[in-house]
Amino acid sequence: MALSYKARRxxxxxxxxxxxxxxxxxxxxxxxxxxxxxxxxxxxxYVVLGIIWIVPFKGLFKGIGQxxxxxxxxxxxx
Numbered sequence: 001m002a003l004s005y006k007a008r009r010x011x012x013x014x015x016x017x018x019x020x021x022x023x024x025x026x027x028x029x030x031x032x033x034x035x036x037x038x039x040x041x042x043x044x045x046y047v048v049l050g051i052i053w054i055v056p057f058k059g060l061f062k063g064i065g066q067x068x069x070x071x072x073x074x075x076x077x078x
Contacts, residue, residue: 003060005068012064015057023053 003011027049031042054061063069 005063005070008060009064012057012060015060020053023049 027046030049031037031045034041034045036042037045
């Protein structure tokens with residue numbers, strides 16, 4: 001069953017406020033385990049990890065910035 005718009009907004013907020021800081025700590029820990037590599041390798045690792053975290057949540061974040069499609073429409077709303 002697909003999530004409603006409001007449920008997707010709530011889960012997106014949870015992911016951004018709780019999941020993302022946890023993922024940042026994990027990413028920094030991964031880079032620190034590499035014993036401070038060169039700046040370019042470190043940058044590449046952060047870019048790759050920054051892209052990878054969003055892949056599972058792509059469907060969750062899609063359309064969140066738009067108006068609620070389930071909300072009733074006013075006939076004069078343009």
